Amino acid sequence: MSDPNLLLSFLTKLNAxxxxxxxxxxxxxxxxxxxxxxxxxxxxxxxxxxxxALILGYFYGSIHLFIVAGLTIIAKVLLIPWLLRHTxxxxxxxxxxxxxxxxxxxxLLIALAITVFAYYIAxxxxxxxxxxxxxxxxxxxxxxCLILGAFAVTVRxxxxxxxxxxxxxxxxxxxAGVAIAPNLPLFAELAAAFDVLIIxxxxxxxxxxxxxxxxxxxxxxxxxxxxx
Amino acid sequence: xELLIILIICAVAAALSLIPLGKRFAPVxxxxxxxxxxxxxxxxxxxxxxxxxxxAVRDWISCDxxxxxxxxxxxxxxxxxxxxxxxxINAIVGAGDDRKxxxxxxxxxxxxxxxxxxxxxxxxAIVWIAVELTTLFAVFLVSFESTPQAxxxxxxxxxxxxxxxxxxxxxxxxxxxxxxxxxxxxxxxxAHLVAAAPQMPSTLRNTAFLFILIGFGAxxxxxxxxxxxxxxxxxxxxxxxxxxxGIETSAVLYCIxxxxxxxxxxxxxxxxxxxxxxxxxxxxxxxxxxLKTKDFKxxxxxxxxxxxxxxxxxxxxxxxAAHFGAMLQIVAxxxxxxxxxxxxxxxxxxxxxxxxxxIRGLIRxxxxxxxxxxxxGLAIAGAPPxxxxxxxxxxxxxxxxxxxxxVIGLLALFIGVAFFSIMYQINQMVFGSPDVIxxxxxxxFGRSTLPRRNxxxxxCIAALVVTVIPVIVLGVYLPDQLYLLLHNAAAVLGGSR
Numbered sequence: 001m002s003d004p005n006l007l008l009s010f011l012t013k014l015n016a017x018x019x020x021x022x023x024x025x026x027x028x029x030x031x032x033x034x035x036x037x038x039x040x041x042x043x044x045x046x047x048x049x050x051x052x053a054l055i056l057g058y059f060y061g062s063i064h065l066f067i068v069a070g071l072t073i074i075a076k077v078l079l080i081p082w083l084l085r086h087t088x089x090x091x092x093x094x095x096x097x098x099x100x101x102x103x104x105x106x107x108l109l110i111a112l113a114i115t116v117f118a119y120y121i122a123x124x125x126x127x128x129x130x131x132x133x134x135x136x137x138x139x140x141x142x143x144x145c146l147i148l149g150a151f152a153v154t155v156r157x158x159x160x161x162x163x164x165x166x167x168x169x170x171x172x173x174x175x176a177g178v179a180i181a182p183n184l185p186l187f188a189e190l191a192a193a194f195d196v197l198i199i200x201x202x203x204x205x206x207x208x209x210x211x212x213x214x215x216x217x218x219x220x221x222x223x224x225x226x227x228x
Numbered sequence: 229x230e231l232l233i234i235l236i237i238c239a240v241a242a243a244l245s246l247i248p249l250g251k252r253f254a255p256v257x258x259x260x261x262x263x264x265x266x267x268x269x270x271x272x273x274x275x276x277x278x279x280x281x282x283x284a285v286r287d288w289i290s291c292d293x294x295x296x297x298x299x300x301x302x303x304x305x306x307x308x309x310x311x312x313x314x315x316x317i318n319a320i321v322g323a324g325d326d327r328k329x330x331x332x333x334x335x336x337x338x339x340x341x342x343x344x345x346x347x348x349x350x351x352x353a354i355v356w357i358a359v360e361l362t363t364l365f366a367v368f369l370v371s372f373e374s375t376p377q378a379x380x381x382x383x384x385x386x387x388x389x390x391x392x393x394x395x396x397x398x399x400x401x402x403x404x405x406x407x408x409x410x411x412x413x414x415x416x417x418x419a420h421l422v423a424a425a426p427q428m429p430s431t432l433r434n435t436a437f438l439f440i441l442i443g444f445g446a447x448x449x450x451x452x453x454x455x456x457x458x459x460x461x462x463x464x465x466x467x468x469x470x471x472x473x474g475i476e477t478s479a480v481l482y483c484i485x486x487x488x489x490x491x492x493x494x495x496x497x498x499x500x501x502x503x504x505x506x507x508x509x510x511x512x513x514x515x516x517x518x519l520k521t522k523d524f525k526x527x528x529x530x531x532x533x534x535x536x537x538x539x540x541x542x543x544x545x546x547x548x549a550a551h552f553g554a555m556l557q558i559v560a561x562x563x564x565x566x567x568x569x570x571x572x573x574x575x576x577x578x579x580x581x582x583x584x585x586x587i588r589g590l591i592r593x594x595x596x597x598x599x600x601x602x603x604x605g606l607a608i609a610g611a612p613p614x615x616x617x618x619x620x621x622x623x624x625x626x627x628x629x630x631x632x633x634x635v636i637g638l639l640a641l642f643i644g645v646a647f648f649s650i651m652y653q654i655n656q657m658v659f660g661s662p663d664v665i666x667x668x669x670x671x672x673f674g675r676s677t678l679p680r681r682n683x684x685x686x687x688c689i690a691a692l693v694v695t696v697i698p699v700i701v702l703g704v705y706l707p708d709q710l711y712l713l714l715h716n717a718a719a720v721l722g723g724s725r
Contacts, residue, residue: 121435125402128429129409146398150391162387169394173401180405185416188353195357195364202364203386206371210379219383 008059012133015055019137022048022175023115026145029168030111030152031104035160039081042164042171045145046076049171053178056134065182068189072174075193080167080200087204088160089211101155111148118144135179142176145169159207159217163200170196230268230275231284231291231348234303237261237268238344242337251326254333255314261337262303262310265344269303272296277712287415288351293716295347297555298482300713301562302347304698305474306340308691309467312570315685316466319577320373332372332465339365339471346479350417355483356393356400359447362476363389370464370472381456381463388456392446399439406432418486422722425490437487437499441506447480449533450540451510458521461529462582466573469525473532473569474562481536481558485543489722503544504635510537511642518649523582524575524601527653528568531608534646535561535616541639542623543721547630551718553622559714560615560702561608567695568604574684574692575601575657584653589662596684598658600692605654607699609647615702 025045032038050072057065100107122140125131131139149169153162174192177184211217241261245254275282276296283290291299313336321328342365345358363386371382404416410427414420425433446453461469491497514534521527535557542554578594579587591598607614620643627636702710 124431125429125435128431129405143398146394149394153387153391159383166387166390166394169391170397173394173398176398177401181401181408183408184353184401184404185351188351188357188416191354191357195360198361198364199390202367203390206367206379206382206386209371209374210383213374213376213379219380219387 011055011059012137015052015134016137018048018052018055019141019175022052023141023144026148026168026172027108027111029161029164030107030148030155033100033104035158038161038164039084042167043077043081045168045171046072046080049175049178050077052138052175056178056182059134060182062182064186065178067186068178071189071193075197076167076171079197083197083200084160084163084204087201088207088217100157107151107155111151114147114151115144118147131180138179139176142172142174142179145172145175148172157218159203159210159219162219163203163207166203167196167200170199229284230272231282231289234265234268234272234299234344235289235341235348237264238337238341242334242341245333245337246330248326248330251318251329254330255310255317258310258333258337259307259314262307262340265340266303266307269296269300273300273713274709277709277716284348287417288354289348290350290417291348292419292720293713294482294486294720295350297559297713297717298347298479299344301559302340302343302475302479305470305562305566306343308566308570308695309470309474310336311687311694312470312573312691313465313467315687316573316577319685320465332369335365335369336467336471339369339468341365343471343475343479347482350419352400352403352416352418352421356397359396359444359480359483360393362479363393363447366464366468366472366476369468370460372465372468373463375463378463381459385456385460388453389447392443392453394443395446396440396443399436399441399443402432402436402439406436422489428490433490434498437490438502440487441484441502444480444484445506448477448484448536449510450506450536451513451533454510454514454533457533458523458526458529461532461569462523462525466525466569466576469528469569469572470566473528474566477532477536478539478558478562481539485554485721488543489720497546500544500546503540507537507540507542507544508635508638508642510534510540511639511646512537515642515646515649518646519652521653522584524584524587524653524657525569525572525582527584527650528565528572528608531568531646531650532561532565534642535565535608538620538623538639538643541635542626545623545627545630545632545635546723547626548718548723549626549629550623551721551723552714553619553626554721555714555718556622557616557619559710560619560699563695563698563702564604564607564614564616567600567692567699568608570688570692570695571597571600571604574688577684577688584657587657588660590658592662594684596689596692600696601654602658603696603699605650607703609650610643611647613700613703615699618703 025041028041050069053065053069119140122143126136146169149165152165156162207217241257244257272282273296281290281292317332342358342361349355367382367386370385371378406428407424410424412424449457488499491499511534514530518527518530539554539557542550574597578597610616610620624636
């Protein structure tokens with residue numbers, strides 16, 4: 001590892017691998033029906049985000065990105081799954097989601113189109129900015145995951161996958177963020193980690209309330225409020 | 229210094245509200261806190277008029293004319309909502325449940341804190357967090373009545389605005405990237421962004437703008453993303469509707485407006501075009517939806533969407549006069565919509581239903597609610613002696629002056645349709661022989677018959693009076709200080725003269 005070029009090439013490849021798996025996990029969140037698996041996928045994705053932050057932090061020699069990685073692990077890998085399991089209640093995870101608005105092959109095809117679209121948006125920006133090699137991986141994949149998360153929220157009908165979709169959107173934004181905005185003020189990072197925790201808590205509590213009041217968490221079937 | 233104290237007071241009030249010291253304690257604390265906050269906001273605005281930007285913590289907490297205006301509005305509407313909450317929450321919670329009342333006021337103060345934080349913070353990343361917190365603190369206020377409908381509304385609210393927040397976060401990170409690419413040494417504040425904008429790559433700036441417009445647009449209620457607004461506004465308690473409609477939308481719109489100076493001035497700027505397109509679509513769709521709706525709180529919710537559209541068009545026209553009109557419209561809308569939702573809350577208390585066809589002759593059932601609903605309806609629809617009329621007129625006039633006839637023609641048409649829709653619905657409710665036809669699932673508070681006495685709590689009347697005065701006065705007379713503040717705020721947006 002004494003050769004700096006070798007190290008750079010190794011880190012780039014490692015980061016590209018992390019990014020690739022990150023995108024794969026985002027596809028999983030769109031398609032997988034088991035809710036507990038979805039939660040595990042989200043935790044794995046957060047771990048990948050932390051790894052990407054560590055790789056970039058090591059390369060740039062930035063303590064700041066190490067702190068971001070630490071915050072991600074504490075908040076998203078440890079606290080959020082714990083919070084969600086305790087607030088939502090086990091029975092909401094145990095079942096499978098039966099109906100989706102779009103069936104799985106079709107939604108995977110749409111997800112593929114979304115990824116291409118993300119590259120279509122990201123590449124002109126990367127070219128205009130003269131970005132480094134890490135941003136070329138992280139920005140398009142982060143953007144793809146952001147839009148895939150939004151897509152997951154719209155097609156999934158259960159509360160837990162919708163919640164995880166929103167959290168995955170934030171993960172996507174932060175994966176792009178560690179590459180393009182590596183020196184965001186520390187206070188902002190702390191506040192953002194805190195913020196994600198509250199989102200998980202609030203949505204978890206709301207899911208529990210919905211479950212208790214309606215006896216189900218299929219929020220896609222809630223259509224009492226509309227214009228007639 | 230005032231700015232820091234404002235934030236501290238709200239946080240302290242939120243904590244104090246939880247102390248179980250009788251059912252009067254939490255409302256009194258909230259009322260006093262919001263009174264002090266309003267006084268401090270006036271001081272901050274005056275200090276701003278005398279000496280320009282008020283700085284509490286450099287690069288973090290400061291307030292220029294535009295943010296002083298939003299701060300002042302937020303503090304005023306917060307005060308009025310605190311007054312109204314007293315009588316309203318007592319009426320809907322009932323005597324026994326102290327705990328629920330304390331929780332309401334604690335969340336109310338936290339929500340107000342996050343709303344006040346949006347204009348107070350100048351660091352863009354923190355502003356994003358404040359915007360996100362407004363959603364999170366408001367969720368359990370929207371679902372306060374814990375009915376299935378309220379929970380459904382709260383879920384739609386958090387899902388849609390949560391998605392929006394994530395999209396806006398991406399846009400904000402892109403802006404930060406742009407700032408570092410421009411080799412600008414300053415911190416990540418609105419002012420430094422404007423200074424660095426010419427050096428940013430334009431694709432980056434445009435993409436960031438679009439993400440923030442769509443993301444925050446979900447919170448403002450721009451049309452494809454407006455669906456949560458009628459649900460949440462119809463289910464939330466009326467004082468919360470006031471905060472959501474009067475302040476939350478304007479404060480988040482303020483974040484979008486802050487991006488306008490990043491673009492080269494003139495009506496042809498890309499940002500201005502997006503503003504006009506989104507604004508016209510929102511105004512038009514909302515104006516027609518108002519005609520169809522059968523729930524008077526949804527009616528006012530769609531009216532919020534309509535007014536946000538009008539303000540967007542005004543801001544997008546790109547001239548200084550249009551920006552001034554947009555500022556005036558923000559003020560007029562906040563005040564008038566507060567009045568409308570207080571009147572809607574009073575109507576709800578008097579009749580127990582939100583259903584428009586069920587209510588006839590409100591003016592005889594509860595004269596006060598009827599009169600204020602009529603005044604509020606006329607004012608929000610844009611009838612001449614009221615503040616909204618001035619704002620709309622200023623925008624239309626400036627558009628004609630800059631020769632944008634198509635945009636102004638469409639806008640005037642939509643405003644006309646909206647006027648007709650609102651007055652048609654409200655006339656139905658207010659006049660006619662007194663009658664409430666309760667449709668069982670629409671009735672509230674477990675009532676099945678009309679109550680004998682329809683006397684509003686005095687705090688509700690006080691809140692109605694406090695809001696109706698500026699709505700009428702601003703329609704005929706604009707105080708010099710307020711004019712100057714509006715003028716300076718419009719100048720921040722940097723339109724061409």
